[in-house]
Structures are given as structure tokens and as C-alpha cells.
Amino acid sequence: MELKDAVVVVTGANRGLGRHLATQLLERGAKVYAAARRPETVDLAGVTPLRLDVTDEESIRAAARVASDATLLVNNAGISTATPLIAGGVDAVRLEMETNFFGPLAVTRAFAPVIEGNGGGAVLNILSVLSWLHPAGLGSYAAAKAAAWALTNATREELAPRGIAVSALHVGYMDTDMAAVIPAEQKVDPADVAAQALTGIEQGLPEILADETTRYVKQGLATAPTPA
Template identity: 85%
Template sequence: MELKDSVAVVTGANRGLGRHLAEQLLQRGATVYAAARRPETVDLPGAVPLRLDVTDPESVRSAARIASDATLLVNNAGISTSTPLLAGDPDAVRLEMETNFFGPLAVTRAFAPVIERNGGGAVLNVLSVLSWLHPAGLGSYAAAKAAAWALTGAAREELAPRRITVSALHVAYMDTDMAAAVPAEQKTDPAEVAAQALLGIEAGLPEILADETTRYVKRSLAAAPNAA
């Protein structure tokens, strides 16, 4: 997909990776709707702030009506509550699924017809190395991202006849608020991740593996699970 002159909707664009993606899309000549639950927090010159709460169906529908010229959707908004699946708060587990799985599903359902009407384009889902690696302490996040990986594969097949490509971005720790407690040497620069993601969209890659940790885990998927 050619990013110059594309019209992108980036969820969670007010900070972290989302802001880098929106900024680099602007630099490449795209029109960018910078979507956030609180659009007043978007401080990116040249971007169009757009109210979008991925857990609010009316907010999603309204955003799709406003951004009716979209050709690229970046499902970046997400949360991590560090909740284990069995011992953790069930409401926190549901919140992660609502935000990290049902949210991207709802936004994709709303924007796929928009992108199709505009001649086709692309969807990028921001996932995680935890799509494939499932530590107990982050069980709810891993389960939601694993579900979002399945969503990505199914949507790729369903949307291909409508001239919409679907890519998944997998990454481990980035230097963002979500990984604030992680040592700096273990984190990747989100600007570099954003650059890789946009190159992957341009190339139509089904999966974009943004760091060596993610590439190692993907290569290891056929190995037997570790015994406790």
C-alpha cells in the first residue's frame, strides 16, 4: 500500500507507539486522524484529533462516520492490567478482552466498509510477543493478544476479496508508559518499531516482527511447552 496520500485512522494516537505511528504517517504525506478517548490530549501538529473509545460502540460508529475517507486503519489502542487469569480480578480480565480484542474487532467492523468504499487499503493490528508467549502473571493480556492474533488471521482472509490487506505487528517491550518498570536495555525504541510497521504495511506483509525477542519466540513456537 502506498502511504503517501493515504488517509489513516490511528487509535491510541495521543502517546507511545500510536503517536509515533501517527507522526511518521504525517511525515510520509498521509492524512492522519489521531484517535483517542480524550481527543484534547492529542498534541501532534497536522493530525486531526478524533474521539474514539474502542469499548464504546457509539463512539466507534461516530468515528467511522467522521473519518469517512479512511484507507488505512491502525488498531493500536490497548491496555495491560498485569492480571493473572485464575487468581486475578475477573473484571480486569474482561476489561483487557474488551479493549484488546473486542475493541479492535468493533473498529475493524466499522471501518472495513469505509476502506472498501474508498477503493481498498489496509488494516494494521498492534499485537505483542505475548500473542505466542503466555506468562501466568500477564495471563489476561496474553489471552487477549492471542485472541487478537486469531482475529487478524481471520480478518485477513475475509477482507482480501475487498482489497484490504491485514497485517499484525508483534513486539516485546517498548520504551513507553506501559513498560515503564522494565529496564531500559530490554526495551526497543517505539520510533523504530513504528518505522518497521509502516514499511511492513507498504510491503503488504502479513506479520511484522519488530525485535529479536519476538523473532526468537516465533521461531520457537513448535517447541514443547515448558513444564512447571
């Protein structure tokens, strides 16, 4: 997909990877709707702030009406509560699933007819190495990202006849607020991850693996689980 003159909606664009994606999309000549729950927190020159809460269906529908010229959707908004599935609070588990799975599903459902009506385009889902690697302490996040991986694969098949390509970005720890407690040497630069993601979209890649950890884990998916 050509990003020059594309019209892109980036959810969670006010910080972290989303902000880098919005910045680099502008540099590549795209029009960018920088979506956030609080659009007043978007401080990037050149973007159009857009109110969008991925857990609020009405806000999603309203955003699709405003960004009616969109040709690319980037489902970036997400949360991590570091909640285990058995010992953790079920409300936190539900919140992660609502935000990281049902949120991208709802936004994709709202924007698919918009993108199709504008001649087709693409959807990029920001996922994680934890789509495939499921540590107990991050069980709710991993479960939601695994579900979002299935969402990506299923909607890729469903939306292809409508002229919409669906891609996934998988990455480990990035140097963002979400991974603030992780040592710096274990994190990758989100600017580099954003560049890889956008190049992958331009090349039509269905899956973008942004770091060595992610590539290693993906390679080992056929290996039997190690007993606890």
C-alpha cells in the same frame, strides 16, 4: 500499500507507539486521524484529532462517520493490567479482553466498509510477542493478544476479497508508559518499531516482527511447552 496520500485512522494516537505512528505517517505524506478517548490530549500538529473509545460502540460508529475517507486503520489502542487468569480479578480480565480483542474487532467492523468504499486499503493490528508467549503474571493480556492474533488471521482471509489487506505487528517491550517498570536495556525504541510497522505496510507484509525477542519466540512455536 502506498502511504503517501493515504488516509489513516490511528487509535490510541495521543501517546506511546500510536503517537510515533501518527508522526511518521505525516512524514510519509499521509492524512492522519489521531484517535483517542479524549481527543484534547492529542498534541501533534498536522493531525485531525478524533474521539474514539474502542470499548464504546457509539463512539466507534461516530468516528467512522467522521473519518469517512479512511483507507488505512491502525488498531493500536490497548491496555495491560498485569492480571493473572486464576488469581486475578475477573473484571480486569474482562476489561483487557474488551479493550484488546473486542475493541479492535468493533473498530475493524466499522471501518471495513469505509475502506472498501474508498477503493480498498489495509488494517494494521498492533499485537505483541505475548500473542505467543504466555507468562502467568500477564495471563489476561496474553490471552487477549492471542485472541487478537486469531482475529488478525481470520479477518485477513475474510477481508481480502474486499480489497483490504490485514497485517499484524508483534513486538516485545517498548520504551513507553505501558512498560515503565521494565529496565531500559530490555526495551526497544518505539520510533524504530513504528518505522518497521509502516515499512511493512508499504511492502504488504502480513506479519511484522519488530525485535529479536519476538523473532526468537515466533521461531520456537513448534517446540513443546516446558512443564511447570
